[in-house]
Amino acid sequence: MTLGDGGSGVLPTIPNVVFILVDNVGWGDLGCYGGTVATPRIDSLAAAGLRFRNYTVEAQCTPTRSAILTGRLPVRSGTTSVPLPGQGDSGLAPWEYTLAELFSDAGYATGAFGKWHLGEVVGRLPIDQGFDEWFGIKNSSDEAGYSSYSLFREMGYPVPQMWQGVRGQAVESAGVFDMQAKIHGDEKIAQRAVAFIDKHAKAGRPFFAYVAFFHLHPPMGVHPDFAGKSGGGLYADMLTEMDYRTGQVLDAVKSAGVEDNTIVVFSSDNATSPLAGTGGGSNGPWRGDFFNPPYEGSYRVPAIVRWPGHIPSGRRSDQMLSAVDWLPTLAAIAGQSQRVPTDRPIDGINAAEHLLGNSETSGRDSVLFFGIDGELMSVKWKNFKVILRTSAGINEPIVKPQMPIVYDLINDPGERWNLWEQSMDMAWVFTPVYQQVVAFAQSVAKYPNTKTGQDFSGY
Numbered sequence: 001m002t003l004g005d006g007g008s009g010v011l012p013t014i015p016n017v018v019f020i021l022v023d024n025v026g027w028g029d030l031g032c033y034g035g036t037v038a039t040p041r042i043d044s045l046a047a048a049g050l051r052f053r054n055y056t057v058e059a060q061c062t063p064t065r066s067a068i069l070t071g072r073l074p075v076r077s078g079t080t081s082v083p084l085p086g087q088g089d090s091g092l093a094p095w096e097y098t099l100a101e102l103f104s105d106a107g108y109a110t111g112a113f114g115k116w117h118l119g120e121v122v123g124r125l126p127i128d129q130g131f132d133e134w135f136g137i138k139n140s141s142d143e144a145g146y147s148s149y150s151l152f153r154e155m156g157y158p159v160p161q162m163w164q165g166v167r168g169q170a171v172e173s174a175g176v177f178d179m180q181a182k183i184h185g186d187e188k189i190a191q192r193a194v195a196f197i198d199k200h201a202k203a204g205r206p207f208f209a210y211v212a213f214f215h216l217h218p219p220m221g222v223h224p225d226f227a228g229k230s231g232g233g234l235y236a237d238m239l240t241e242m243d244y245r246t247g248q249v250l251d252a253v254k255s256a257g258v259e260d261n262t263i264v265v266f267s268s269d270n271a272t273s274p275l276a277g278t279g280g281g282s283n284g285p286w287r288g289d290f291f292n293p294p295y296e297g298s299y300r301v302p303a304i305v306r307w308p309g310h311i312p313s314g315r316r317s318d319q320m321l322s323a324v325d326w327l328p329t330l331a332a333i334a335g336q337s338q339r340v341p342t343d344r345p346i347d348g349i350n351a352a353e354h355l356l357g358n359s360e361t362s363g364r365d366s367v368l369f370f371g372i373d374g375e376l377m378s379v380k381w382k383n384f385k386v387i388l389r390t391s392a393g394i395n396e397p398i399v400k401p402q403m404p405i406v407y408d409l410i411n412d413p414g415e416r417w418n419l420w421e422q423s424m425d426m427a428w429v430f431t432p433v434y435q436q437v438v439a440f441a442q443s444v445a446k447y448p449n450t451k452t453g454q455d456f457s458g459y
Contacts, residue, residue: 014206016262023217026272028282037236041247049306050315056299057323059372062117064269064323069098071327071348078452081372089453091119099327100130102339103208111196114189114212127167135164135192144182145219183221185214190245194252201256215242235280260308268301287415291394294369294378312357319362324348345443366436379433383410386433
């Protein structure tokens with residue numbers, strides 16, 4: 001099919017959207033990406049839709065979630081890194097326009113279930129950012145481990161909580177968030193998401209469900225029903241449960257009778273890291289892991305999208321797609337491109353025609369990668385990666401090499417051979433790369449970046 005009728009961008013039916021976001025799942029963890037742990041439900045999703053092999057996210061959880069929901073590079077919105085306790089306000093300023101607000105303005109019911117990590121104060125919570133209802137945690141699931149430390153308990157700090165709320169009302173505690181709550185967390189997230197889908201499908205109202213599971217973020221633990229089920233240890237057990245919970249959401253869409261009119265996106269927010277100490281985790285053939293930006297193993301993760309009868313099944317794409325691309329792409333597919341903001345830079349590109357099988361290219365040929373300090377780490381242009389700064393790990397500093405490093409990601413996915421050092425004839429690659437850098441700098445000069453925690457109210 002093609003988008004719209006006569007260029008109007010209006011589809012004959014308004015599709016529902018279910019966005020499933022898992023936490024720190026590597027490119028090579030899933031069966032359909034070559035993983036060794038069975039993930040049949042996710043594999044079936046890929047077989048029925050489009051699987052991206054060149055999809056990249058941001059440096060940490062907060063920036064990736066910000067990019068997905070706003071279509072903007074996190075450096076623009078002050079969300080370049082995970083906020084640490086005691087650092088003050090953080091997350092998305094109320095002025096930011098999210099995917100949830102876009103769908104809500106289009107008449108959709110909107111629900112967020114699971115991890116938020118984009119602000120913990122009033123004005124920056126999911127129900128303040130376009131969601132009609134929310135159940136989950138404000139920050140990261142590592143908070144589940146806080147209360148296991150006796151000194152934490154002795155200090156009298158507030159015990160982390162689960163939260164729930166509806167738009168226009170104050171959020172309320174949904175219970176203590178400790179290790180037991182985390183272990184049962186994805187079960188409850190799936191239950192809430194299933195109820196939301198069923199309710200609005202029966203009412204005949206289009207819906208946007210943002211399902212942000214806890215797995216596989218540390219501290220590690222698995223629901224008792226899945227302990228030892230994989231035969232491969234804790235990490236594999238968690239993957240097995242994650243696959244099952246994903247299947248529960250997919251089954252809810254099918255049983256509600258809206259499978260053919262529902263776009264399902266499945267993605268990870270970050271790569272995996274062996275530092276989690278779980279004896280598992282794979283980022284496939286790519287160099288590095290979660291703590292090694294800007295190598296591909298730190299940014300490249302799985303992404304799958306399905307829409308029966310519209311997105312051709314069984315496809316594999318090596319085209320670039322970035323986390324910022326979801327907002328303009330999903331808006332276009334849903335016939336809502338007119339709602340994409342024009343009063344601010346939108347870094348995402350509309351890849352809808354590629355998803356629908358009408359274009360061989362996604363429309364993206366470069367990606368800017370920033371570090372958690374908000375400074376540029378590298379630029380990926382076509383099959384080349386030009387690295388401006390590197391990091392050897394979480395305990396190591398970010399360093400600037402004497403000269404930019406150049407890798408060919410097609411012939412050297414492990415980023416082992418610096419072409420500039422070996423051949424000295426790669427300087428021509430800097431021209432298109434620096435064109436991207438200059439264009440971004442010009443954009444920032446016109447639209448200055450928001451500082452972390454700033455109550456930005458517009459340009």
